Amino acid sequence: MSVIVLVEHTGGIIKKQSFEAVQYAAQIAGKMGTTVTAVALGSVAEAEMENLGQYGAQKVLHVADSRLDELHSRAYAGALIAAAQKENSKVIVTLHDIKGRAVAPRVAVKLKAGLVAGALSFPDTEKGFVIKKAVFSGKAFAYINILSDVKVIMLMPNTFPAKKEEGKAIVEQLDVSFSEKDFGVKVKSVNKVTGEVPLADAELVVSGGRGLKGPENWGILEDLAKELGAATACSRPVADSHWRPHHEHVGQTGGTVRPNLYIAVGISGAIQHLAGVNGSKTIVVINKDPEAPFFKAANYGVVGDALEILPRLTAAVKKFKEHHQ
Amino acid sequence: MKILVCISQVPDTSTKIVLKNNNTSVNSDGVTYVINPYDEWYALIRAIELKESGIATEIHLITVGKADVEPVIRKALALGGDEAVRIDAESNDPYETAHYIAEYAAGVGYDLILCGKESIDYNNGTTGAMLAELLDLDYIGFATGISIEANTAVINREIEGGEETDACNLPLVISCQKGVAEARIPNMRGIMAARTRPLKIITPSGITAVAEILSYELPPAKAGIKLVSPDDMDELVQLLHTEAKVI
Numbered sequence: 152m153s154v155i156v157l158v159e160h161t162g163g164i165i166k167k168q169s170f171e172a173v174q175y176a177a178q179i180a181g182k183m184g185t186t187v188t189a190v191a192l193g194s195v196a197e198a199e200m201e202n203l204g205q206y207g208a209q210k211v212l213h214v215a216d217s218r219l220d221e222l223h224s225r226a227y228a229g230a231l232i233a234a235a236q237k238e239n240s241k242v243i244v245t246l247h248d249i250k251g252r253a254v255a256p257r258v259a260v261k262l263k264a265g266l267v268a269g270a271l272s273f274p275d276t277e278k279g280f281v282i283k284k285a286v287f288s289g290k291a292f293a294y295i296n297i298l299s300d301v302k303v304i305m306l307m308p309n310t311f312p313a314k315k316e317e318g319k320a321i322v323e324q325l326d327v328s329f330s331e332k333d334f335g336v337k338v339k340s341v342n343k344v345t346g347e348v349p350l351a352d353a354e355l356v357v358s359g360g361r362g363l364k365g366p367e368n369w370g371i372l373e374d375l376a377k378e379l380g381a382a383t384a385c386s387r388p389v390a391d392s393h394w395r396p397h398h399e400h401v402g403q404t405g406g407t408v409r410p411n412l413y414i415a416v417g418i419s420g421a422i423q424h425l426a427g428v429n430g431s432k433t434i435v436v437i438n439k440d441p442e443a444p445f446f447k448a449a450n451y452g453v454v455g456d457a458l459e460i461l462p463r464l465t466a467a468v469k470k471f472k473e474h475h476q
Numbered sequence: 477m478k479i480l481v482c483i484s485q486v487p488d489t490s491t492k493i494v495l496k497n498n499n500t501s502v503n504s505d506g507v508t509y510v511i512n513p514y515d516e517w518y519a520l521i522r523a524i525e526l527k528e529s530g531i532a533t534e535i536h537l538i539t540v541g542k543a544d545v546e547p548v549i550r551k552a553l554a555l556g557g558d559e560a561v562r563i564d565a566e567s568n569d570p571y572e573t574a575h576y577i578a579e580y581a582a583g584v585g586y587d588l589i590l591c592g593k594e595s596i597d598y599n600n601g602t603t604g605a606m607l608a609e610l611l612d613l614d615y616i617g618f619a620t621g622i623s624i625e626a627n628t629a630v631i632n633r634e635i636e637g638g639e640e641t642d643a644c645n646l647p648l649v650i651s652c653q654k655g656v657a658e659a660r661i662p663n664m665r666g667i668m669a670a671r672t673r674p675l676k677i678i679t680p681s682g683i684t685a686v687a688e689i690l691s692y693e694l695p696p697a698k699a700g701i702k703l704v705s706p707d708d709m710d711e712l713v714q715l716l717h718t719e720a721k722v723i
Contacts, residue, residue, distance in 0.1 A: 161636070222635075224605060224615050249636060253617045256605035259571060265686035266571065268600040281690060288596050291493045291502070292693045299686040305602075335614040336644045339630070343638035352636065355722070379723065397620075397655060398634065403489055403596065404513055404654050412722040422490050426596070433720040435712070436701075446701055451715060455706030467709035471717065 153188040153210070154180040155235050156244040157227075157254065158203065160191065165199050168246050168352065170206045170313035172306050176244045177207025178273060179304075183242070188212055189320065190234045192227060193219035197322055204318030212237070212325040218334055222250055226333035228257035233327045235262070240301075247305035248351060255305045265297035268305045288403065288426035307430075308352065309409045348382040350399065355381035356410045356431075358401060359389060360424075362417015362438060362457050366394035371458065372416060375465040378472070384408065386418045402427040417457045420445020437461070477532045477624070477646070479523045480581055481557065482591035482603065483539045484512040485548040489596065499691045509545075511552050514592025517659050518652035522622055523590055524556035525657055531624045532588075534558050538580060540573050542566055546675065553670035554662040561676045568598055569687050574606035576680040582611060587646045588629065593618055593653040604651040614648040620655030 156176035158169040173189055180187045189208040191200050193216065200211040214230045231254060235243055243258060245251035247269045259266040271292070272283035279296040282304065286293045350356065357376040359369065369383075376383045383399060390400035401408050403423035409430035416437045418424060425448055428434070436449040439456050446452045453460055487493075487507045494503040511520070526532040537560040539549050549560045563576040581589060589611075594601030601617070608615030620639065621632035624646075631642045631650060662670075704712045716723045 224608070224617075228609070249618055249634060252601050253605055253615060256570070256574075256602035257609040257615070259602075259686075260574065260606045260609040263686065265569075266602065267687070268570070268602050278690070284599075286598050286692070287487065287491070287493050287502075288489070288599060289695070290491075291495070292695065293598075294690045294692070295687050296690050297687050335648075336616060336642050339641040339643055341635070341638065341640045343635075349637035398639070400654065404517065412716065412720070426489060433716070433722050435716070448698060449701050450698070450720065451712060452701045452703045453706050453709075453712065454703065460706050460709065463706075463709040464712065467713045468723070470710070471713045471723070475717075 152183070153186045153238045153240055154183070154242045154244065155231065155238060155240040156187060156189050156208070157231055157251070158189045158191050159246065159250055160193070160195050160199065163195050163199065165191070165195065165203070167313070168248065168308040171308065171311055172244055172246050173203055173206040173208050174313045175273070175306050175311055176242070179242055179244070182276070186210070188234065188238050188240070190214070190231055192230055193217060200322045201319050204320035205315045206313055207318070208320045211320045211322045213322055214325050214327050216327070216329065221338045222253060223334050223336055224253040224257055225335070226329050227254040228261065229329060229333060230325070230327045231258050232261055234325060237325065243301070243303045245303075245305050247307045251305050255303050259303040262301045262303070263299060264301035264303045265299045266303040266305065267295045267297065269307045270304045271307055271310055274302075274304070285430065289429035307409065309354065309411070350382050350384055350401065350406055350408055353382035353408065353410050355379050355412045356384050356408050357381045357414045357416065358384035358386070358418060359416045360386035360418030361388050364458070368458060369394065371461045371465070375414070375461055375468065378465050378468045386424055415445055415449075416461060418445060419443045420448060477587045478534045478536065478584070479526065479532050480536050480538055480584070480586040480589045481515065481520045481523050482577060482589065483515050483520070483537050483549060483552050484592070484595040484597070485509050485539065485541055485545040486512045486595055486597040489513070493694065495692050495694065499693060502692060509548055511548050512592050512595045514594060514596075514653060516552065516555070518654065518656040519590035519592050520552055520555055520557070521657035521660060522652060526624060527556065536561060536584070536586070538563065538577055540565055540567050540576050549675065550670050551662065553673050553675070554667040555660070556666065557673070559674045559676065561678055563678050563680050565680050568689060569685065570598070570600045570602045570606060571686050572683060574603050574610060575683045577603070578607050578610035579680060580678055581607070589613075589647070589649040591649070591651050593651045601651065604649050608649040611649070614644050615650075616642055616644065616648065617651045619650045619652050622650060622652070622656055
């Protein structure tokens with residue numbers, strides 16, 4: 152009856168967001184009076200898996216097939232279902248991210264399970280199995296009641312920060328027989344932008360818009376990002392003008408970010424941009440136009456010229472860091 | 477080669493969400509509905525490009541909704557597409573939506589099924605992968621580029637911190653995002669032609685619901701902004717540390 156949770160790893164190192172998912176699953180399991188079984192796919196170090204005990208997993212089922220180092224949604228779904236069947240699980244948790252969104256829907260269909268994508272709350276079992284999620288690109292929330300016996304929850308990353316405790320999980324190997332069809336997608340090449348924090352995972356984001364006037368001024372934005380350890384992003388016009396690569400574009404048609412801190416520099420804050428950033432916990436807006444709509448959605452604002460303010464802010468962050476080592 | 481493009485009707489991005497019936501539904505009075513941007517700008521336009529380049533022979537559009545979604549599906553037809561299908565059902569659950577589309581698609585047999593990466597109303601992004609499972613097909617999500625060579629699709633897709641290029645034999649399901657196609661607007665000829673293209677209405681077989689929306693709520697109003705002097709960035713850093721607790 153244990154709660155199953157899919158953990159993700161990059162090159163064998165388990166993702167921080169997966170700790171959040173394990174801890175989330177552990178709290179649900181605690182309420183249900185059961186335990187948590189994490190499922191790890193592909194080449195993951197034993198110690199990494201044992202450490203999932205620090206976030207509440209009692210057991211890890213490891214499907215060691217190295218083909219699972221790449222995302223194969225059929226195979227992943229098959230492995231997750233095999234684990235759920237072994238454990239007789241009624242609740243399956245994944246992250247609401249690229250992998251989770253490729254796998255969880257398949258699992259839900261296969262098990263005839265209701266699913267909540269982008270879960271923002273623990274299930275409320277007073278009136279059924281009710282979970283909150285954002286709808287209309289963050290302009291409202293919906294409370295979804297899962298009616299089926301088996302439930303699939305895709306947890307929105309960076310919703311419940313994980314806290315490490317004492318614990319060690321038992322690792323068991325799980326053999327799953329895959330067919331050729333499970334690996335129908337062939338990976339031809341992978342192009343990783345090294346040394347950068349992936350935007351979707353970033354806790355801190357510094358984002359620039361047209362107010363920076365041109366790509367030659369991006370250096371001062373990157374200085375601030377570097378000092379903070381933040382990822383960089385941009386508004387749509389900036390990506391469309393090729394000042395910045397397209398994967399940095401956040402907004403309605405670009406990516407969505409949910410950092411703890413989003414610093415918007417020279418971005419007016421059109422509704423399409425807000426749709427991609429309104430999951431941010433704290434928003435700082437720097438803009439020389441005091442009428443910019445973004446100020447209405449911000450927690451902190453600085454009215455002034457970005458090109459003057461950014462170096463000052465970078466220096467202030469640097470000073471702060473020196474005092475808080 | 478036949479392509480099916482999944483189209484969802486959504487409130488325009490600038491819609492102010494108003495709730496009614498004790499917060500159990502969203503008020504549609506005065507709301508402008510549009511084709512879900514990801515379905516239109518990327519999935520549909522890429523399908524049209526593939527037809528223009530002679531790779532695809534037929535494009536069908538499909539949507540799940542009652543008669544009120546017809547203007548939106550007609551608009552999609554005006555951009556391109558040979559025929560449209562409306563599954564006559566109301567659904568805001570991806571499981572249900574995917575079942576209806578899969579039921580129809582299985583009867584026709586498509587080489588490629590394209591959808592947007594998510595709808596901007598329910599933000600699930602799960603219909604494509606569900607369709608793939610129901611139709612026993614491969615699935616690639618978050619595509620940023622799609623090309624077809626003979627019986628194989630070559631897809632660029634977003635991965636964490638970069639991009640991957642995959643190859644997969646047809647048929648398959650792909651969810652599309654920015655990068656897949658170049659934007660365009662319908663021209664008068666397309667709008668006129670769309671009027672004469674067939675719009676089939678299909679009654680689906682019922683399925684048992686696995687989830688329901690109980691209620692909605694609006695986010696609390698922002699507490700108001702704290703303005704910091706542009707000459708005092710130390711203060712901003714202090715606020716971010718002590719008050720917001722983000723650094």
